[in-house]
Every structure is written in C-alpha cells, then in structure tokens.
Amino acid sequence: MYLTKEEELILAGEYGYALQKAMEILVALGEIYGAERLIPIKSAQIAGVSYKNIGDAGMEFLRDFADAGAKVSVYTTLNPAGMGDDEFMEKQREVLELYRRMGIEITSTCTPYYGANLPKFGDHIAWSESSAVSFANSILGARTNREGGPSSLAAAIVGRTPNYGLHLDENRKATVIVNVDAEVETFVDYAALGYHLGRTLGNDVPYLRGLKPERTELLKEMGAAMAASGSIALYHVEGETPEYRTAIAEELETITVEDSDIRAMREEFRDDWTDIDMILIGCPHASLGEVKEIAELLRMRGRPLRIPLFITASGAVKALADALGYTEIIERYNGRIIADVCFVVSPIKGWYRGIATNSGKSAFYFRSFGFSVRLDDAEDLIREAP
Amino acid sequence: MKLKGRKIVGGKAEGELIVSRKALSFLGGVDPETGIVTDAESDIRGQSIAGKILAFPRGKGSTVGSYVIYALKKNGKAPKAIIVGEAETIVATGAIIAGIPMVDGIDVSRLRSGERVKVDADSGEVEVPEPGE
Numbered sequence: 001m002y003l004t005k006e007e008e009l010i011l012a013g014e015y016g017y018a019l020q021k022a023m024e025i026l027v028a029l030g031e032i033y034g035a036e037r038l039i040p041i042k043s044a045q046i047a048g049v050s051y052k053n054i055g056d057a058g059m060e061f062l063r064d065f066a067d068a069g070a071k072v073s074v075y076t077t078l079n080p081a082g083m084g085d086d087e088f089m090e091k092q093r094e095v096l097e098l099y100r101r102m103g104i105e106i107t108s109t110c111t112p113y114y115g116a117n118l119p120k121f122g123d124h125i126a127w128s129e130s131s132a133v134s135f136a137n138s139i140l141g142a143r144t145n146r147e148g149g150p151s152s153l154a155a156a157i158v159g160r161t162p163n164y165g166l167h168l169d170e171n172r173k174a175t176v177i178v179n180v181d182a183e184v185e186t187f188v189d190y191a192a193l194g195y196h197l198g199r200t201l202g203n204d205v206p207y208l209r210g211l212k213p214e215r216t217e218l219l220k221e222m223g224a225a226m227a228a229s230g231s232i233a234l235y236h237v238e239g240e241t242p243e244y245r246t247a248i249a250e251e252l253e254t255i256t257v258e259d260s261d262i263r264a265m266r267e268e269f270r271d272d273w274t275d276i277d278m279i280l281i282g283c284p285h286a287s288l289g290e291v292k293e294i295a296e297l298l299r300m301r302g303r304p305l306r307i308p309l310f311i312t313a314s315g316a317v318k319a320l321a322d323a324l325g326y327t328e329i330i331e332r333y334n335g336r337i338i339a340d341v342c343f344v345v346s347p348i349k350g351w352y353r354g355i356a357t358n359s360g361k362s363a364f365y366f367r368s369f370g371f372s373v374r375l376d377d378a379e380d381l382i383r384e385a386p
Numbered sequence: 387m388k389l390k391g392r393k394i395v396g397g398k399a400e401g402e403l404i405v406s407r408k409a410l411s412f413l414g415g416v417d418p419e420t421g422i423v424t425d426a427e428s429d430i431r432g433q434s435i436a437g438k439i440l441a442f443p444r445g446k447g448s449t450v451g452s453y454v455i456y457a458l459k460k461n462g463k464a465p466k467a468i469i470v471g472e473a474e475t476i477v478a479t480g481a482i483i484a485g486i487p488m489v490d491g492i493d494v495s496r497l498r499s500g501e502r503v504k505v506d507a508d509s510g511e512v513e514v515p516e517p518g519e
Contacts, residue, residue, distance in 0.1 A: 024482045028394055032473045032490070053450055057418050057457030061483060128449075148449025150479045 001030045001162070002037045010158065018070035022154035029151060030162030039124050039163045042142075043075045043117050044156035046099065047128035048149025049108060050082035050345035051091040058149075059091065062098040065153075073159035076104045077112040079129050080285070080312070080342035088347060104156070108340040109314035111220075111285040113140065116316070121242055124167055126155030130233070131284040131361065134223035137234040139216060141242035143167045146233045166234055174207035174236055174247040177254040182262050184211060186377045187221055191360025192265035193257060194222035198230030200255070207236045207247050217287055224284050225360030269363045269375035276354040276374050279305070279381055280343055282312035283359035288320050290378075291337065295326040297382040298333040306386045309335035312342060356381050389492050391469070391510045394478050397487030398506050399467035404438040405499045406430045411447030412454040412480065421463030430499075439503055440465035441494045445477035455480025467505040469494060469512055 119142035128147040145165040226232040236247040318339040354372030415425030421436030458464040473490035481488040487507035504513040
C-alpha cells in the first residue's frame with residue numbers, strides 16, 4: 001500500500017505511540033483488503049461503548065490509549081452506553097470519560113445523523129454500529145465500511161481510512177435484485193422485510209423494487225434489521241435512495257419476496273402479552289417523528305399503561321421532545337424517553353421477562369438473549385398493551 | 387520445511403504449536419485471565435493458548451475480540467505468535483494492539499499441535515519440522 005511521507009513517519013512512531021498503533025491498524029487492514037492508499041475521512045462513529053460489551057479488557061486498552069495521549073483528529077461521536085447496577089454504572093461512566101479524554105463527543109447514540117454527525121452524499125467516513133453504517137451508506141449516500149470499534153477509533157485518530165470495500169464505486173453496485181411482491185407498509189413490515197433479507201442474503205448489496213416508503217424511518221428500520229440478521233451494509237431502493245440510478249452495472253439474479261415471507265417474522269415473534277412486562281420503542285434510536293407518533297397514540301389511548309414504556313433516543317431528540325411537550329405527554333401515560341443508552345447492550349436480564357417492541361433488530365437480539373418477545377407496530381402495541 | 391505467508395504484524399517467535407481446525411472467536415471464546423479456550427464449538431476447548439504459537443483458519447465473532455487479545459497480553463497469557471489462513475479485522479487488530487507477531491496466508495491444515503515451529507513474521511515465513519524429523 002502506498003503511504004505518504006507523513007504517513008510513513010506516523011507508522012515509524014515519530015508522532016508517538018498512540019498515532020503509531022492507530023496507523024498500524026489502518027495499514028494492516030489496508031493490506032488485508034487490498035487498499036492502494038489511505039483516504040481522508042470527514043467523521044467517525046465509534047462502537048464499543050457499553051461496559052457490557054467491552055468489559056475490563058476493552059477498558060484497559062482505552063485507558064492505556066488515552067494515557068498515551070490518543071486524540072481524534074476528525075469529528076467523532078459514540079454509540080449508546082449501557083445501563084446496569086451501581087457497579088456497572090461506575091464502570092460505564094469511566095468508559096465514557098476515557099472516550100471524552102480522546103476528544104470524542106459524548107453523544108452516545110446509534111442515530112448520530114439525528115444530531116451533530118450528519119455526513120453528506122459522497123463523504124468518506126469510518127463508522128461502526130451496523131444500523132448507522134446502513135443508514136449512512138444507503139440513505140445518505142456517504143461511504144463507510146462496517147468498521148469495528150477499534151478500527152473506527154484508529155481511523156478517527158489518524159483521520160484516514162484505507163480505501164477499499166464500500167469506499168470504491170465498483171463495490172457499491174447492486175449484487176442482487178429483490179422484487180418485493182408483498183404488502184410492505186408499516187414499520188414492522190419494513191422490519192420483517194429487512195430481517196428476511198439479512199437472513200437470506202448475508203452480505204449482498206440488494207436492489208429493491210416495489211417499495212414506496214412514506215417516511216425515512218421505515219428504511220432506517222429495514223436497514224437495521226438486515227444489518228442485524230445478516231451483514232448488509234448497503235442497499236438501494238428504486239426511486240428512493242440516492243445511488244439507485246447507478247446501482248445496476250450488469251445482469252443480476254432476481255429474488256422475490258412474498259407476503260408469506262413478511263408474515264413469517266410476525267409469527268415468529270408473537271409471545272403473549274401475559275409474558276411481557278415492558279414496551280420498547282427506539283431501536284435504532286427514535287426520531288422526533290417517532291416520538292411524536294407515540295405521544296399521539298398514548299393520547300388516543302387515553303389511559304396510562306400498566307407496564308412501563310421506554311423510548312430510547314439521542315440526547316438531541318430528547319431535548320426537542322422536552323421542548324415541544326411530547327415528553328410530558330408520554331410521562332403522563334407511564335412512558336419515559338431515555339437518552340443516549342441502549343437496552344440491547346445493557347445487562348437487563350432479570351429486570352424484565354418479556355419485551356414488546358416495534359423493532360426487528362431488538363426483537364432479534366432479545367430473543368437470542370432468552371427474553372419473550374412480541375413484535376407489533378406502535379399503534380397496535382399501545383392500543384393492546386395492558 | 388518453510389511455509390510462506392504474509393506479514394500482518396512483524397516480529398519473531400519460536401515455540402510449540404496449538405492448532406485449531408475451526409474458526410476461533412476470542413470474545414466469549416478465550417478466557418482473558420487464563421488463556422484457556424472456552425468456545426463451545428472449538429476443537430481445542432479446554433486447552434491453553436498461553437505461551438504457544440496459535441494457528442487457526444480465521445477469526446469470527448464480535449470485534450470486541452481484539453480487546454480480549456490485548457487483555458491476554460497484559461495478563462501474560464497471550465500466544466507468542468499467531469498464524470492464520472486468512473486474516474480479518476478482529477484478530478489482526480488484536481495482534482497489532484497487543485504487539486503479537488502474526489502471519490496470514492498459511493495453510494494451517496499442514497500444521498500439527500505439539501510441533502515446534504519458528505515464526506518469522508517480518509518475512510511471513512513459518513518453519514516447520516520435516517515429516518519424520
């Protein structure tokens with residue numbers, strides 16, 4: 001791989017240990033995946049924030065790195081944190097503090113694009129967090145590989161990433177055409193479609209025909225589900241997403257999705273309300289539009305929920321919801337908006353038995369953690385909940 | 387006999403091989419305190435990788451596995467070198483931050499647990515005993 005004079009000096013350790021290690025990571029990945037050079041990035045999004053996920057091992061690395069003077073050189077935001085007991089929260093605060101010391105913005109959300117970190121079309125970025133990667137590539141037309149925590153941190157520090165994978169035009173072309181011959185309208189329909197495609201396609205770049213999403217949140221949800229059940233980092237939707245016109249370069253295999261494929265997921269996650277003791281909205285973190293929708297649904301219901309409803313969102317969305325009065329309405333009906341955290345990365349086993357959600361991604365993870373799961377659209381959840 | 391691969395992390399090491407025939411996950415798959423493999427699907431489950439030359443086809447699982455490799459090193463339980471068929475992000479990053487010599491592009495099916503090998507990661511070479519030696 002070609003390195004500039006400055007990059008060579010960083011690699012040789014002339015600028016200190018932290019930059020050297022970060023550069024070593026980037027160069028090794030570039031060599032593994034056949035990059036010809038490094039390219040500058042506009043922003044980074046770092047995963048590996050919950051203490052549940054990184055543990056003492058990750059904390060030790062971050063502490064050594066921060067102590068060595070590691071500092072990010074581009075605008076960098078963080079994934080959501082975890083919630084747990086007092087001991088857990090102490091460790092969690094320490095993790096956040098280590099990231100803060102490296103110059104990272106402590107906006108801990110999987111939807112940085114609803115706040116400060118909004119890339120534009122064609123920007124090269126280094127993001128981890130599979131749902132944010134899918135959103136940035138597919139909906140915004142920015143360019144990122146599916147980074148892991150350490151590689152996105154390394155890219156943030158050096159301000160560059162190896163030029164391979166989804167940074168290159170040729171790898172952004174569709175690899176399979178998906179004819180959606182099914183009714184896909186609601187939030188959960190989109191989640192189910194994403195879940196089905198992730199499971200069926202693995203790491204393809206699907207080109208979807210036959211979708212008319214009424215709002216961006218539906219695509220966000222679909223992308224999150226396909227990135228969780230498979231490893232899809234980019235999809236195109238005919239007539240909708242910014243790169244669809246140039247997405248098809250050759251003749252491609254076509255698959256068809258039918259109503260039965262969509263229904264299959266709904267049937268897979270149909271545990272009884274009697275097994276459910278919590279409702280979760282906001283995976284990926286809710287937009288202001290989703291928060292508003294929940295507030296309106298609660299008002300229509302007209303009586304408080306007997307089980308708690310949690311809406312997870314970024315601090316930015318929560319602040320707007322506070323200012324616009326949605327938070328107050330939601331709290332009146334036994335709901336809460338909680339900012340900058342994530343249930344999926346929290347040690348909540350034992351806190352709840354079963355979770356009702358409209359998110360395909362969290363349904364997938366909570367089932368794998370052993371929870372009962374009920375997947376329904378928000379209006380059904382709020383109408384039918386005890 | 388010399389097997390030729392590619393340098394991922396430079397350095398040299400010599401020692402006893404431990405060979406996994408299956409992909410290896412470090413997060414939840416190797417105990418960072420002891421170096422013992424705990425991955426339920428692993429064919430070297432229950433054995434220690436500490437101080438050995440560890441060979442396996444490729445990494446799998448969570449990217450947090452990189453930090454587990456770092457913790458193994460800090461706890462003095464890391465392998466002396468890592469040999470893989472195909473390098474991917476998790477193991478490569480772990481080896482870099484831990485400073486463990488690593489080579490990829492080696493046909494690990496030709497390696498046997500218990501053999502003594504020399505790894506020259508700078509040149510990407512692994513020296514194994516001739517059959518019958």
